[in-house]
Amino acid sequence: MADAISCLQPLCDCLDGTGLLDAAGREVASFLRLKSNWGDLDKARESLGAVERMVRGRVTAELNKLNVCDPQVELWLRRVDELKLGAIDEDYSSLMNYSSICQCTRHAARRSWIGKRIVEALDEVNKLIEEGRRFKKFGFKPSPEIVERLPQTKTFGLETMLVQLHDLLEKADSNIIGIWGQGGIGKTTLLHAFNNDLEKKVHNYQALSRKRFVLLLDDVRKKFRLEDVGIPTPDTNSQSKLILTSRFQEVCYQMGAQRNLIKMDLLDNDAAWKLFLSKLSTEACAAVESPSPSNVVRDHAIAIAQSCGGLQLALNVIGTAVAGYEEPRDWNSAADAIKENMKFEGVDEMFATLKYSFDRLTPTQQQCFLYCTLFPEYGSISKEHLVDYWLAEGLLLDDREKGNQIIRSLISACLLQTTSSMSSKVKMHHIIRHLGLWLVNREDRSFVVKAGMALDNAPPAIEWKEATRISIMSNNITELSFSPKCENLTTLLIQNNPKLNKLGWGFFKYMRSLKVLDLSHTAITSIPECDTLVALQHLDLSYTHIMRLPERLWLLKELRHLDLSVTVALEDTLNNCSKLHKLRVLNLFRSHYGIRDVDDLNLDSLRDLLFLGITIYSQDVLKKLNETHPLAKSTHRLNLKYCGDMQSIKISDFNHMKHLEELHVESCYDLNTLVADTELTTSCLQALTLSVLPSLENVLVAPMPHNFRYVRKLSISQCPKLLNITWVRRLELLERLVISNCDEMLTIVEEANSTEEQQYGTQTIKMQGYYSEEQDDHAMAESSRNEWNDDYQSVNGESTNGATRQPDFPKLRSIVLTDVKKLRSICTPRDFPCLETLRVEDCPNLRRIPLCSTHNCGKLKQICGSSDWWKKLQWEDKEAVAHMESKYFIPILQDPVFSGQLCTLSTFTIIFSGPTLHSFFMVYMYIQFFHLSIM
DSSP states (O other): OHHHHHHHHHHHHHHHHHHHHHHHHHHHHHTTTTHHHHHHHHHHHHHHHHHHHHHHHHHHHHHHHTTTEEHHHHHHHHHHHHOOHHHHHHHHHHHHOOOOHHHHHTTTHHHHHHHHHHHHHHHHHHHHHHHHHHHHOOOEEOOOSSSSOOOOOOOOOOOOHHHHHHHHHHHHHHEEEEEETTSSHHHHHHHHHHHHHHTTTTOHHHHTTTOOOEEEEOOOOOOOOGGGGOOOOOOOOOOOHHHHHHHEEHHHHTTTTTSSSSEOOOOOOOHHHHHHHHOOHHHHHHHHTTOOOOOOOHHHHHHHHHTTTHHHHHHHHHHHTTTTTTSSHHHHHHHHHHHOOOOOHHHHHHHHHHHHHHHTTTTHHHHHHGGGSSSSTTOOOEEEHHHHHHHHHHHSSHHHHHHHHHHHHEEEETTEEESSSSTTTTEHHHHHHHHHHHHHHHTTTTTOOOTTOHHHHHHOHHHHHHHHHEEOOOOOOEOOOOOOOTOOOOEOOOOSOTOOOOOOTTTTOOOOOOOOEESSSSSOOOOOOOOTTTOOEEEEOTTSSSOBOOGGGOTTOOOEEEEOOOOOTTOBBBTOOOGGGGOOEEOOOOOOOOBBBBGOOOOOOOTTOOOOEEEEEOOHHHHHHHHSOOOHHEEEEEEOOOOOOEEEEEEGGTTTTTOOOOOEEOOOOTTTTTEEOBOSSOOOOOEEEEEEEOOOOEEEOOOSSSSTTTEEEEEESSSSTOOOOOOOGHHHHHOEEEEETTTTOOOOSSSOOOHHHHHHHHHHHHHHSSSSSHHHHHHHHHHTTTTHHHHHHOTSSTTTTTTTOOOOOOOOOEEEESSSSSSOSOOOOOTTTTTOOOEEETTTTTTOOOOTTTTTTTTTTEEEEEEHHHHHOOOGGGHHHHHHHTTTTEEEEOOOOTTTGGGOOOSSOOOSOOOOHHHHHHHHHHHHHHHHHTT
C-alpha cells in the first residue's frame, strides 16, 4: 500500500504544479459550500453598498465645486454598476427549490456552475470593497477649454461694436481694450457674444492662436493692479490681450485702456423695437403688429419702447412686464404708467441694478446727481446753470471747477450724457432720471418735480409744505397767486413758463430758507417785495419783461448771483446792485437797462465780483471800463449798443478784459470797421454777434494768432454793406454760423487765388493803419513762415508749399442762413468734417450748396429748407441728389399755429409720433424757449 502511494506521489506533484488540484479543490468547495458562500456574498454586497455610497458622496461634493471625477474612481463606479448579481440571485433561488437527493443528483452540474459564479462574484465584490476603501482623491479641477462658452441671448444692434472689438483684437498695440457705458446698456451681452465668436473660430482663427491669453473681465468697478491678482500685464511682446467692461470711463483709463476704448451706444430705434418685440408673447405680438389702420396698441407699444431710450436692460424689463398684454386698455395703462411713475413689475430690481453707479459717488456727487432730476425729461441742461445752482445750495463751497469736475464724473459714470451738438449742455437719460426720482422717494427726500408736464396750474399749496426742492419749470402756468407755507424750501425753479405774468404779493412770505429762485423765460413784469428771502443766493430774472427791481432788493444781503440779462423792458435797478456787496455774478448783458454815462458806472463797491455782463450805450463808458478799472477783469459779456460816435473797434483795445467771452455789437449806426488784430495778449472771446450795423463794411482778421482765434459762435444780421465774410475761414474753432437779413451779401466765402488774396489782405490792413509797428513786425514774421499763405490756400486742401493742412471749417457744426435775398453761394464744395445741420430760409437766389459725395461731411444729419428751394438747387453730382433728399432733407413747415416762430429755430428738429395734446403743447413750449434763447 505504501508502495502504491509512493508510486502515485510523482503524479500528484505534477498535478499540483499545474494548479489543477487547487482548481479542483475550489470547484469541490464551491459545490459543497454553496450556502455558506451565498451568505458571504450577501454580507459582502452590503459592505460594497456602504463603500459605494461613501464614494458617490465624495464625487458629488467634487462636482459641486465644479471639479471633475477622478478617472480611476469613475472606472470603479462603472464596474460596480456592471455587477450582475440579480441573475445569480434568481438562479440560486431556483436551485434551492430542488431539495431531494435525486433532484440534487440530477442538478449537480447546475449546482456546480452556480457555486462557481457565486465564488467569482464574491471575489469581485471583495476586490471592489478593498479598492473603494483605498481611494484618497475623488476629483480635480479640469483643464480649461481654449475658449469657455458663456450664456448668450440673441443680440440686437451690437454688430458694429462687435466688429470694432474684433478689429482691436487684431491690432498689435491694443493690449488692453476697454468697453464702457451705463449700467444695463448691454456690455455683458456684447462680451458674451464676442467670447462665443472666439469659440466658433478657435480652430481656424489665426489671431487667437498667436495669443498667450485673451482675458475678459466684466463689470470692473474700480482700479486694481493686475499683478496683485496674478494676471501678467499684457504687452506687445507677450501677444496677450485683456478686454474689460466698466460703467466708468475713468476706470478704463486707469486700467490702461485709454487708447483702445469702445463707448457703448444706446440701441437705435430699429434695434430697440426688435428687442422689445422679442420679449412679447405670440398673442401680444399679433396685437401689436395687426395691420389695422387704427391700431392703438401699436401706438402705445411704440411709445413704451421709445421711453426706454435704447437701454437694453429697460427694454428687457419693461418688455417682459407687458409681454402678455393684448387689450388696448392694458397697453394704454402701461403707457400712462411709463410717463408718470414707472410702476412696473421688475422695475425696482432694474433700479437696484443701476443703483451701483449712484452708490459709488461721493455724498456731494450724489446730491448733485439728484439735483438733475429737477429738469424736464428729454431736455438739455446747461452746465453753467447746474454749477450756479450747486454753488447757491452750498454743495461746492465757492469752487466752480469742483462743479465742472463733478459733471465730468457723472458723465464718466454714465449718469449724465453729453449732447451731440452743444458742449455746454448735458442731458439725462429717461431711465436714469427715473432712477434718480426712485432714489429720492426711497430716501424720503422732499422733492416736488412737475417739470415739463403741460400744467396750467401750479401744484396745490399742500404739496409745497414739506418740500425742500420744487421744480415746475417748462409748463403753461399763468399765475402764482397764493402764499405757500414752505419753510424748508431751498430751490424753486419756475423758468420757461412763457405765460406766467403774475406773482401774488405774499408769494415769498414763507420762504426764508430759499437759496435758489429761477424765474427766467417768463412773462412777469414785476415781482413782489422779497425782503423775506434772507437766505437767497441765486436770483435769475433773465428773459423776462420785468421793468424795475423791488425797492428793498438790497436787503438780500446773501445774494451772490443776480441775472438780469435780456430783460428787454428793464428801466431801472434803483441802485440796488451796488448795495449787494456779496455779489459774485451780476449779469446785465443785453438788458434794456445799460450804462449811458461815465458817472453811472458806480459798481466799485462790488469788490468780490467775478462775473460781469454789461450793456454800454457810450464809447466814453467803454473807455473808462476798459482802463485799469477792476470791473474790466470781471467782464465776461459785453453788449455795445447805440454807441453813436463809434466808427471802429479794435479787439486789442479790450486788453484789460482778460475774461471777455461774448461780444454783442448792435445798433451802432456809424460803425464801419471791426479789427481782430494780431493777438498780443491772451484772448478768450468765444461768441460774437454783429447786429443792425448799417455802415459796417470792413471786418479785418489778422493772421494767426488773432483775437478771434477762439470764436465758436458767430451771428451776423442786418449788416447790409457786407458783401462776404471770407475771413470766417480763419476761425478754426467756429462751430455755429448764423447769417440773416444781410441784403447785399452775395457769397459767404469769396473764392480767389492765394496770391491775389495775400496781396489784398496785406495792403488792406496797412492802408487802414490799424497795426502798430510791433504788430506789423509780428505780421511780417508770420508771413515769413508762410502762415499767411496757408490761410489763403486753395480749396483742394493743399497750402502754397504743397503741404496738406486742415480744412477751412474743421469744427463747424451748424450753418443757418435766413432772409439773405441776394446770396448766390456759400463757398465752393469742400470738406465739412463736423457739419451736422444746414438750414436755409428765404434765400431765393441760393442755387448751390457746398456739399457733395466727393467731400467729407460724415456727420451731416439734416438739411432744412423749403421744398420749393430744394427743387431748384443745382447739383454737380446729380446722381447723389435722390440720396441726399431721402437721407438729409427736412422741409420747413409753414404752419400758422406757430405764428412764424418756427423760422427762428436753428438746429431743432421736431418728430411727431402719435401726436397728442400734450406732445403738441411741449413742441410749442420748446419753440418758445428756443425763440427766446437765440434772440
